[in-house]
Structure formats: structure tokens, C-alpha cells
Amino acid sequence: MSHSGSVSTSEIAVQVVEGEGLELNALGVPGETTDVILEVEGRELHANRAVLAHYSPVFEKMFFSRFKESSEARVRLPGKSYKDLVLFFNTLFPRAPDSLCQISDGNLLMLLTLADEYQADQVKDRCQDYIGRELYLYFCRFYNYYAVKSSGSVSTPLKGCNTKGQDLTKPQLIDKLVLYMLACDKFSLPLYKDRVEVLLIRFCDKFKDLSTASHYTALPGATRIVLLELMCKKLSGW
Structure with a gap:
């Protein structure tokens, strides 16, 4: 997948905030490189379209095609758990060399289900x-x-x-x-x-x-x- 500019996980992981027993990437807060808000359970995840598209063909189609989400600044993800998605993104965009640190027997199937849905092979490989x-x-x-x-x-x-x-x-x-x-x-x-x-x-x-x-x-x-x-x-x- 190729979009304008180089793609790096640092474009998303610009700050760490604490919450729900997880270390959240800067997906939880706005930043200079974020250009879309994912709304999950009434809460916001600030992200970069090109980075999401780089790691997921599903997000690529969502943001770089004729889907309505491609022109919207705020995209709702109904039926998803905020905590699950944060863990999924933290696994997809690891902040540390040990990207397995947050995977456990308790969330393994959930992560694989989301990886399957979003065609995120990196998460499947890490699982x-x-x-x-x-x-x-x-x-x-x-x-x-x-x-x-x-x-x-x-x-x-x-x-x-x-x-x-x-x-x-x-x-x-x-x-x-x-x-x-x-x-x-x-x-x-x-x-x-x-x-x-x-x-x-x-x-x-x-x-x-x-x-x-x-x-x-x-x-x-x-x-x-x-x-x-x-x-x-x-x-x-x-």
C-alpha cells in the first residue's frame, strides 16, 4: 500500500497516556499528524489515515476510496469495544521492541478476530x-x-x-x-x-x-x- 509521505508508527505514537490498565498510544489524543477521529463507545481515538491504511487493507478502502468515510473527519465504529480497539492498535503499532507484552490468553482470540476483520497480518503474526x-x-x-x-x-x-x-x-x-x-x-x-x-x-x-x-x-x-x-x-x- 502506498500513500503520500513516508509511513512510520511514530506518526501515531506521539504521546503515551494511562488508562484502563493499558498504556495507550497517542491514538487517544489529537496531534499534528492526526487527521481522522475514530469514535468508539462515545470516546475518541485520533489517528492518521495513511498509517492505518498502510497496515490494514480495510482501512485503506475506507479512507482512500469512494466510501463516505474517505471525506469524513469523524468515523464511527459501532459495535466495537474501545478497550479492545486500543489494545488492537497498540499491538498493530508497537511502541517497544517487545510487541507481545500486551497479548495474553485472555485477549488472544479477540485480537485475532479484529486482525481477521481488518486484515492486519502484523497482528496475526504477533499473536x-x-x-x-x-x-x-x-x-x-x-x-x-x-x-x-x-x-x-x-x-x-x-x-x-x-x-x-x-x-x-x-x-x-x-x-x-x-x-x-x-x-x-x-x-x-x-x-x-x-x-x-x-x-x-x-x-x-x-x-x-x-x-x-x-x-x-x-x-x-x-x-x-x-x-x-x-x-x-x-x-x-x-
Whole structure:
């Protein structure tokens, strides 16, 4: 995508304001380089059309085509959460080298949903990187699944692991893996899907471990069939 002038995230991130437990970019305040106001839940996000268009084909069509938004100074985004969009933009326009710092299991699917809607491949890539980092932090020492099987929980959190000092039970670890499997399947993130699948089967002792996991019922039918077939092979000793 090409528009007048060079495009840089600094055109948007001109000031930081605190709010809602997030560090917000200058999308929250007007500046010399902002030329459009996004209105979300009655609140304003001040942005630059060219920067948004550079990162999102959807915004490119919105602002540089015959859509009515192309000539409007204020654009309403109905049905969107202000907090979600701020997090989405902060992930799309990272202020720091570690652009994964605000991604979590709790907002992963939301970010991927917005990335899909706005065709923001950078956000999808960062979400995929987040999954890879979490697999390393939580599971790199547990490819030997029996380290967990004996006690049913991780007795010592991994160094650098963001468990906040709390152990994760085996069901919690399985929940994480099912979440990542759903994200990989639903949003076409191929890089870690096979690794997630292998770990998931290793951590499950019985069908119930899998079927009672959060997000399991949201998995595509074909994926559930594959997982159940792999569980059958494991339990039958194949």
C-alpha cells in the first residue's frame, strides 16, 4: 500500500497516556499528524489515515476510496469495544521492541478476530509469536509429559514463566493448549499447530481431559475428530 509521505508508527505514537490498565498510544489524543477521529463507545481515538491504511487493507478502502468515510473527519465504529480497539492498535503499532507484552490468553482470540476483520497480518503474526513464546515458557521442559503426570501439576514454575508465582494444574495447561489449537485452526496460524497437537495428546490421560477443556467445543469438528483419533491410538498403545 502506498500513500503520500513516508509511513512510520511514530506518526501515531506521539504521546503515551494511562488508562484502563493499558498504556495507550497517542491514538487517544489529537496531534499534528492526526487527521481522522475514530469514535468508539462515545470516546475518541485520533489517528492518521495513511498509517492505518498502510497496515490494514480495510482501512485503506475506507479512507482512500469512494466510501463516505474517505471525506469524513469523524468515523464511527459501532459495535466495537474501545478497550479492545486500543489494545488492537497498540499491538498493530508497537511502541517497544517487545510487541507481545500486551497479548495474553485472555485477549488472544479477540485480537485475532479484529486482525481477521481488518486484515492486519502484523497482528496475526504477533499473536502467532506469542503462542510460540508461551509454548517455550510453559512447555519446553515438559515434552516429557511424565514430569507432570506424577503429581498432576507443575511443582516449580519455569524461569521467566508468567505464572505470577502460581503453579498451573494439568487441566490449566490443557486449557492453554486447546486455546492455542483453536487459534491456530480458526485463524490459519500454521507455525505451531503441530507442536500444540503433540503436546495436547501427551498431556491428556483420557478422553475426558480433552473434552472438558475450555474451548474444546469451539474447535472445528474435523480437528476434534483428529484429536480423538490420536487419543485412541495413544490409549490403545499404538
